Amino acid sequence: MDLLLFGVLPYVSVALLVAGTVWRGRYDRFGWTTHSSQLHESRLLRIGSPLFHFGMLFVVLGHVVGLLVPMSWTDAVGLGDHAYHLLAVSTGAVAGAAAAAGVGILLWRRLRVPAVRRSTLRSDHLMYTVLLGAIVLGLTATVLNSTGQNGGYNYREGISPWFRSLFTLSPDYALMQGAPLAFKLHILFGFTLFALIPYSRLVHMLSAPLAYLVRPYVVYRRRDPRLTANRPPKRGWERVS
C-alpha cells in the first residue's frame, strides 16, 4: 500500500501535471485563464484573495525549505533542531493561517454571492475540495506535531528524505511508514492537487507574468499573410493531389 501511495502515486500525479500542461498549451490556450470573478464582487475578494495568494506563496516557500534542505545542512550552520522548528512553525503558522483564512473568505464568497456561485466551474467543485482538504490537513498535522501529540515525530527525518528520494527515481517509501496519519493524508491531497493544476483554474499559476517586468510597454505585432497562406492544412483537410 505504501508502495502504491508513496512510491507510485507521486509519479502518476507529476505525469498528469506535465501531460495536462502540454495539452493545455497545445490545444486549449483559450481555456488558460484565472477565470476571475472580480467583476461580480470586489469587496470580499480584495480581502480574501491577497490573503490566500500571498499566504500560499509563503507556504510553498516554507515547503520548499522544509522538504529540500537536509537536516545536516541546517545543523552545519549551527541551527539547532529546536530553533529550526520554532522558526518554521512561527512563520509557517502565520502563512498557513493567512492562506486558510483567505480560502475561507473566498469559499464563503463563492457560495454566498449569487453571481459568483453561478459562475463556478464544474472543475471548481473537485479543486476546492482538494485544496481545502490539503490546507486543513496540513494545518492539523502541524498543530498535532508541534503540540507533541505525535510523540515527537520529526518530519525532517522521515518525510523530507522520502520526498528528496523521489527526485532520484528511487522512492524510499519505507520512510513513510512511521509518519502520522495527518501527514500522510496531507501528502496524498497535495499530490492530487498537483495533478489537478492544468485541468482546473489553478492553471493560471503556471503563467505568472514575470516577463512583464522586462518587456517594452507597447507591444506591436504584424499580421503576416504568409503565415495564414502557407499554414499546413489541418489533418483531414488535405487537398486532393
Added chain:
Amino acid sequence: MRVMAQVAMVMNLDKCIGCHTCSVTCKQAWTNRQGTEYVWFNNVETLPGQGYPRRWEDQERWKGGWERTRSGRLRLRAGGRLAKLGKLFANPDLPEISDYYQPWTYDYKNLTEAPAGEDLPTARPVSQLTGEPMDTVTWGPNWDDNLGGGPEHAPKDPVVERIRDKVGERIRFEFEQSFMFYLPRLCEHCLNPACVSSCPSGAMYKREEDGIVLVDQDRCRGWRMCVTGCPYKKVYFNHATGKAEKCTFCFPRIEVGMPTVCSETCVGRMRYLGVMLYDADKVAEAASVEDEHDLYPAQLECFLDPHDPQVAAAARAAGLTEEWLDAARRSPVYDLIATYQVALPLHPEYRTMPMVWYVPPLSPVVDAVAATGRDGEDAGNLFGAIDALRIPVEYLAEILTAGDAYPVEAVLRRMAAMRAYMRRINLGEERDEVIAKAVGLTGAEMEDMFRLLAIAKQEDRFVVPSAARADAEELAGSHPLPADGVDAGCPVADAAAGPGSRVLLNLSPARRTS
C-alpha cells in the same frame, strides 16, 4: 522619421441624432454572447451625463491612462510594473458590474405558462448574471438618455463637477435651461495605448499595419489590468470566458476595405474613416509634454502630411504600399483633423494619443442664440455667442482639449462661419469671402469643408485601403480555374472570370477610386 499608418475615425457630433443604431448593430455583430451581456464596444452617451460605466472619466477613482512624473517621464496612473504585479490578486481599480449595470432579461415564459387566474401574468425582470428576479431595475444602458433624470444624475458627471470647481459656475439641468449633445464612444485605438502597456501577459497588441489594438484571446490570462489601464473603459472582461475583450475596429471588414459596422450603419452619416500617417518616433515625446493644453497640438505634430514627397518616400521605405499612400492622400479623416482642423481628440490629458476624434457640436450655441430670438445662423451672432457662452464651450474643452477653451472656440467659429457662408449661397446671395477669411479659410475651402461635413457620400466618408486584398488575391491565385472551365465550385468565384483566369473574390470595397 519612422512612418506608421493608422486607420482612424472622426465623428461629427453635430450630426449625431442619438439613435443608438451604431451601438445596436455593433452589439449584434460582436457582443451578443454569454459573458458579454453588459458589454458595449460602441455606446452613445448623452452629455452632460455620467456615461458608461458610470463616471468613467473620474481617473482619481479608476486610475486609467498615463500620468507625467516630475522628471518628465510617463507612468501608468495605476502604478508601475512591480506595483501592477503586486495588485495581481485583487485589482483595487476595477469597475464592478454595478458600475456598468446589471444585465437582465424578462421571464417571458410566464406570460404563456402562468396558470389561469384573476391577475394578468407579467414578465418579471430577471438578472442574467444570477438568474434571480430583480425587484427594481435601477440602472441600465443609457439610463440617463436625453438627460432623463438629469437633475438627479447629471450633476454627478465628473466633467460637470470639474467645471463647477474650476469656473465656479453651476450647469443647470432643468430641461429647458440645459444643453446636451451625444457622444458615441468606441475604442480609441491609441498611438500610446495604456491598456496594451498594462497587460501583464503581453496578450494585447497594436497592429503594425493599421494600428488596430487587439486582445490575443489565446494569450490573455484574465489578469484584468487592461480594464483599469484604459482610461476610456473600453476594454471589458468577459465573465464567462475569463478573458478581456474590446472593440476590434471590425478588423475583418477593414482588412477588405469595408467600413466598420458602426460607421456603415450610422443613420446620421456622421462617421468618417481614413488613414493617418504618423511619425512613431515622435509619439513618446508628444505624449509627455508638460502642459496638458499642449497635448492636442503635440499630437497634431505627430501626423505626417501624405502629400509631402519626403513623407511618401519615407512611407515607401517603411513598407507602405501605394494603395495605402493613395488612401492617406484621400483620407477624409486627415482633412478634418489636419487640413481644416475641425476635429479634436477625446480627453488628450489621458496621454494615450487617442485616434477617434470628434468635431464638436455647434448646436448648443445655435440653440442658445435662437432661444434669445436672434438669428441663429448669422455669423456675427454666433461668433459673439461663442465668446459669451462659457458653459457649453468650457464643457467641450474639458472633454476635447484638456480644458483649453481656445481650440474649441476656433473650431466652433469655423463651423459657425461655414454655416453663415453656406446659407448665403443657399439663399442665392453672393458668396461672402469676408466670412471665410475671418476664420482663415478661402471660400473654396469653405465649400470643400461643407461638402465633406454635410453631404459627403459613402465613398468620400470611408476611404479604407484593403490590407487583405493583396493577400486574398494571392491566396485565390493559388487556386486557378481549370482550363476547361468546368469547375465552378468556388462560391466566391466571379462568374465573369473566364477559364484559366484567377478566381476573383467578391469583395466590393466601398470607396472611390478616382
